Amino acid sequence: MLYLMELWESIRDFLATGGDVLYIVMGVLFLMWVLMIERYWYLTGAFPKLRNDIIAKWDARKDTTSWYAHRIREAWISEANDKLNARILLIKTCVALCPLVGLLGTVTGMIAVFEIMAVQGTGNPRLMASGISMATIPTMAGMVAALSGMFFATRLESKVRRAKEGLVDSLPHH
Template sequence: MLFLIELWESVRDFVATGGQVLYVVAIALFLMWVLMIERYWFLTAEFPRMRNSIVASWDARQDTTSWYAHRIRDAWISDAAEKLNQRMLLIKTLVAICPLIGLLGTVTGMIAVFETMANQGTGNARLMAAGISMATIPTMAGMVAALSGVFFSTRLEAKAKVAKAKLVDSLPHH
C-alpha cells in the first residue's frame, strides 16, 4: 500500500511540475491504449472465430466458381477487412495528436515564463525555472506517448493486414 501512495505522490509531483496539459496527454494516451488493447483482443480472440465462420460458410456453398459466388466472397472479405481496420484511424489520430498536445504545454509553459519575467523581472530564476519545466515536460510526455503509440499501432496494422491475407488465402476461388 505504501508503494502505491509513493507512486501516486510521484505522479502528482510530475503533473504539478509539468502543468495541467499533462492531464490532457494522459487522457489521450489512456484512450489510445484502450483502443489498441481492444484491437489486439479483436485480432486474437474475436477475428479467428469470425474467420472460421466465413471459411465454413464458403466451404458449405455449392457454387464457388460463378461470378455471383466471387462477389459474395469479395463482400465477405471486404466486411472482414472493415472490421479488422475499425478504429485504426482513431488510434493513428491519437498518436498524431499527442505531440501536438505536448506542444500546447510548451506554449502554456512559455507564457508562464514570460508572465513571470513581466511581473518579477529576470532576476527570479526559480520562478522562471518552474515555467521552463512546465514548457518542457509536456512536450516530452507527448513525444513518449506518441512513440509508444507509433510502435504498437504499426504492429497492429501489420497483424490486421496478415489476418486479412490469411482470410483471402482460406477462401479459394476455383
C-alpha cells in the first residue's frame, strides 16, 4: 500500500511540475488506450463470431457463382470491414494529437518563463527553471504517449488487415 501511495505522489509531483497541459495529455492518452483496448477486444472476442456467421451464411447459400451472389459477398465483406476499422481513425488522431498537446505545454511553459523574466528579471534562476521544466515536460510526455500509441496502433491495423484478408479467403468465389 505504501508503494502505491509513493507512486501516486510521484505522479502528482510530475503533473505539478509539467503544468495543467499534462492533464490534457493524460486525457488524450487515456482515450487512446481505451479505444485500442476496445479494438483488441473486438478482434479477439466479437469479430470471430461475426466472421463465423458470415461464413455460415455464405456456405448455406445455394448460389455462390452468380453476379448477385458476388455482390452479396462483397456487401458482407464491406460490412465486416467497416466494423473492423471502426475507431481506427480516432486512435490515429489521438496518436497525432499527443505531441501537439505536448507542444502546447511548451508554449504555455515558455510564456510562464517570459512572465517571470518580465516581473522578476533574469536574476532568479529557480523561477526560470520551473518555467522551463513546465515547457519541456509536456513535450516529452506527449512524445512518449505518441510513441507508445503509434506502436500499438500499427500492430492493431495489421491485425485488422489480416482479419479482413482471412474473412475474404474464407468466402470462396467460384
